[in-house]
Amino acid sequence: MTQIENPRHSRPIDVHRWSDHPEVKDLVECVWKWAIEGEVSEGGKGPKPKTPFRKQLRVVILDLYVAWKDDPELCIGVSMSVNSYNTGSRYNALHISKKIIPIIEALHKKGLIDLAKGSYGGAGAKGNRTTRIRASRTLQGWFEKAKFKREDIGRAEGEEVIVLKDSDNRQIEYEDTPQTHRWREELRAYNDLIKRTFVDVPSLQDPVLIFEDLIDSRYVFLNHNRTHRVFSRGSWDLHGRFYGGWWQQIGSDWRAKITIDAEPVLEADFEGMHVAMLFAREGLALTYDPYAISDESYQNLPPKLVRTLAKRLVLTAINAKEKSAAYKAFRESFPSGHPGKTRKDKDLDGLLEQVLKRSPILGDYLFADQGIHLMRQDSEITSLIHKRFTEKGIPVLSVHDSYLVDCRLVGELRQAMQEASEEVVGRPLRMSYNVPGYEEFMPVEEDALQAHVHHLRWAVYEGEQTACEGYVERLRAFEEKTRKSIGPFGSGEG
Numbered sequence: 001m002t003q004i005e006n007p008r009h010s011r012p013i014d015v016h017r018w019s020d021h022p023e024v025k026d027l028v029e030c031v032w033k034w035a036i037e038g039e040v041s042e043g044g045k046g047p048k049p050k051t052p053f054r055k056q057l058r059v060v061i062l063d064l065y066v067a068w069k070d071d072p073e074l075c076i077g078v079s080m081s082v083n084s085y086n087t088g089s090r091y092n093a094l095h096i097s098k099k100i101i102p103i104i105e106a107l108h109k110k111g112l113i114d115l116a117k118g119s120y121g122g123a124g125a126k127g128n129r130t131t132r133i134r135a136s137r138t139l140q141g142w143f144e145k146a147k148f149k150r151e152d153i154g155r156a157e158g159e160e161v162i163v164l165k166d167s168d169n170r171q172i173e174y175e176d177t178p179q180t181h182r183w184r185e186e187l188r189a190y191n192d193l194i195k196r197t198f199v200d201v202p203s204l205q206d207p208v209l210i211f212e213d214l215i216d217s218r219y220v221f222l223n224h225n226r227t228h229r230v231f232s233r234g235s236w237d238l239h240g241r242f243y244g245g246w247w248q249q250i251g252s253d254w255r256a257k258i259t260i261d262a263e264p265v266l267e268a269d270f271e272g273m274h275v276a277m278l279f280a281r282e283g284l285a286l287t288y289d290p291y292a293i294s295d296e297s298y299q300n301l302p303p304k305l306v307r308t309l310a311k312r313l314v315l316t317a318i319n320a321k322e323k324s325a326a327y328k329a330f331r332e333s334f335p336s337g338h339p340g341k342t343r344k345d346k347d348l349d350g351l352l353e354q355v356l357k358r359s360p361i362l363g364d365y366l367f368a369d370q371g372i373h374l375m376r377q378d379s380e381i382t383s384l385i386h387k388r389f390t391e392k393g394i395p396v397l398s399v400h401d402s403y404l405v406d407c408r409l410v411g412e413l414r415q416a417m418q419e420a421s422e423e424v425v426g427r428p429l430r431m432s433y434n435v436p437g438y439e440e441f442m443p444v445e446e447d448a449l450q451a452h453v454h455h456l457r458w459a460v461y462e463g464e465q466t467a468c469e470g471y472v473e474r475l476r477a478f479e480e481k482t483r484k485s486i487g488p489f490g491s492g493e494g
Contacts, residue, residue, distance in 0.1 A: 001108075004116040007132040010075035015096045017062035018156040023148040028058045030142070035110035040102045050087050050095035057103050059094060062153055064113065064135045065143055069150045070219050072140065075132035078104060080118060091171050093158040104133060112139040151207050151223045161187045161228040164236070172234060179236070186383070187229060187242075190390045194225050197395040198478045198486055199247070201257050202460060205470035209250060220249045227398075229379070238372045240379035242386075247397045247404065252434055255404060257465065260395050262475065262487045264456035264465070266410050267434040268417065269402030271441055274318055274374045275362065280425040282361050287430075289441040290314070290359045297350060301339070309340050310355055313348055314362070319371030326367055375400075377424055384420035402434075407453045 032054055040053060049056070067074045079085075082098040108115045118131040135143060162184045164174045174180070200207065200222055207222035224246040232239035247255055258265050270276065276286040291310040298306045313330055320326030327348050334340035343351075356363050382398050389396040389405070396413070397404040405413045410433070418428040433444050435452045459465040467475075479486055 001111050001114050001136050004075060004114050004132055004134065006073070007075055007116040007129065009071075009073060010077045010132050011067070012130075013060075013076045013078045014063050014066070015059060015092060015094060016156040016159045017059055017066060017153060018094070019058075019062060019148070019153045021148045021152045023146060024058065024062065024152065027142065027146050027148075028054065028061055031061055031107075031112065031139075032057060035112055036103060036106050039106040039109065040099075049097040049099050051097065053099060053103065055094070056096055056100050059096060060100065060103060060107070064133070064139065065146075066150065066153060068135045068140055068143055071217065073134070075116070075134045077130040077132055079130045080104070090160045090173060091163070093156045093160065104131075107139075108133070112136055150221055154223060155226050159226070159228075161191065161226075163228055163230045164234065165230060165232050167233050169232075183229060183383075186387055186390070187227065190386050191226050193390050193393065193395055194227070194245070194397075196482055196484065198259075198261050198475055198484075199225060199395070199397065200259060200471060200474060201254070202259055202465055202467040202471045203257060205468050207470075207474060209254060220246050222246055224249075232372060238376055240376045240383075241400055242379065242382055242398055245397060248399050255399070256434060258397070258404060259460060260397070260404070260406050262460075262467075263406040263408065264460045265397070265404040266407040266413075266453060266456065267399075267402055267404045268410070268413055268431050269399075269434070270378075270417065270421065271430040271432050273378060273401040273429065274315065274371070275359070276429045277374055277377060277425050278318075278362060278365050278370070279359075280427050280429070284361070285427060285430075288358070290355065290362075292358075292441075293351070293354045295354045297354075305339060309343070310351055312340065313351055314355055314366075315371075317352065317366040318362075318374070319369075320367050321369045323367050381417075381420045381424050384423060385416050388416050388420070407456045410449065410453060 036053070036057060063076060067076050078100075080101050082101065085096060085098045085100065086092060087095040087097045104113070104115075107113045112135070113133045114136050116132040118129055120128050162180050164172050166172050201209075204222070209220040209222075211218040211220070224244065227242050227244040229242050230239055247258060252267065255265070255267055272286055272290055275290050279286045289307075291307045291314065292303075293306050293310050312333060313326075316330045316333070317323075317326045320329065324345075327345050330348065331341055331343065352366070378401055382400070382403075385396060385403060386398065394405070394409065394412075403413060403417065414431065417431050421427070421429040432438070432440055432442070433449060433452075435444050435449065438444050438448075455463075460467075475486060478484070
């Protein structure tokens with residue numbers, strides 16, 4: 001076993017990792033016989049756990065495997081307190097119980113995991129943390145020989161998709177209502193449709209995107225496609241946005257390369273959405289770019305940079321409760337070396353002043369904690385768009401205020417966005433398309449839009465984005481699994 005040098009480099013255990021892959025079962029059985037059998041009693045007094053020990057072990061092994069694939073140094077935070085496991089919680093679909101504690105202890109005893117004990121210095125103490133575990137070199141060796149892949153690991157059926165959190169971002173229990181039942185039913189229908197849809201990137205030999213910087217590497221796996229909805233501060237009237245899809249974790253440049261059932265996508269979004277929604281509250285339409293600053297004070301900076309700073313500052317101020325926190329968050333949002341990192345409060349005051357000269361109605365909404373209310377409205381717009389397309393059996397991928405569809409359906413997407421925004425905020429909001437050469441608030445002519453759609457399809461089927469071997473193999477496997485015939489890259493059978 002190796003000492004864990006940095007237990008803070010961690011994430012919480014994911015109790016919904018699951019796979020029925022036969023090779024996963026074989027590995028778990030080997031671990032059971034090596035480390036658990038004879039060490040952990042499955043009998044004893046008291047009621048039996050809802051989930052057998054072997055299945056609880058499978059969850060632990062799968063999450064250790066995922067953490068190892070993501071980053072061999074990444075630890076998993078796990079509570080060793082028996083009071084931390086509520087088998088009746090709606091957020092514990094696999095009924096993981098306190099019996100996971102002796103399983104972890106046995107794995108450590110047999111040298112299959114590295115472990116750093118948790119610490120507690122009192123309520124609210126800065127040094128408080130749970131126990132950290134990660135796969136030891138021995139277990140990593142077993143993982144390397146395993147005959148399953150990262151994409152073979154999915155999510156447990158029945159995982160809660162309507163999540164309510166408190167002010168500290170902790171999940172809290174709730175009583176269902178007709179409204180929560182409806183949200184869950186609609187979201188499960190959406191997830192079922194996405195599950196039956198082949199969402200991939202033709203140029204990727206392996207179904208993973210790797211983003212590296214000087215500090216860390218980030219992995220985005222293309223099998224993360226289950227969406228859930230999160231409400232905040234213990235209220236169904238706050239937040240409500242949709243999360244989970246892997247397409248939300250990548251930039252627009254990579255999203256433009258996605259295909260849905262082997263057809264290229266087109267992405268459309270609402271222009272200046274939260275500002276436009278505030279205008280709508282005042283009975284006004286946003287007809288111009290609110291972030292365009294032409295004041296002479298900024299002539300020494302590139303106009304595009306000034307706009308970026310203005311946009312980031314306005315949106316941060318809309319989300320914040322007070323000015324000093326907003327300015328701090330603004331600076332922290334930029335990487336080292338970026339001009340936004342060192343802007344003084346006086347500079348930011350001046351920048352906001354220039355924005356408010358063109359859009360004075362925004363003044364009452366800055367530093368007033370409006371973001372979480374606006375997210376609730378934009379989530380309802382997304383909910384309506386999801387519902388509309390799901391009922392027609394048409395997949396749409398949402399990224400909060402933008403949406404990706406089969407590029408041939410751009411007209412239907414346009415209509416859905418206009419009607420949904422009008423229903424929620426009282427007027428249709430302006431939208432734009434992710435078309436090369438066009439920035440936000442630049443109108444895209446219909447001829448240019450259709451030419452772009454034509455180019456997208458040509459690029460996938462004949463041009464520079466044609467499918468690689470790995471993509472074709474994944475598509476054929478998907479067709480075989482779903483009995484669905486997709487098109488020219490697949491088997492043609494279904």
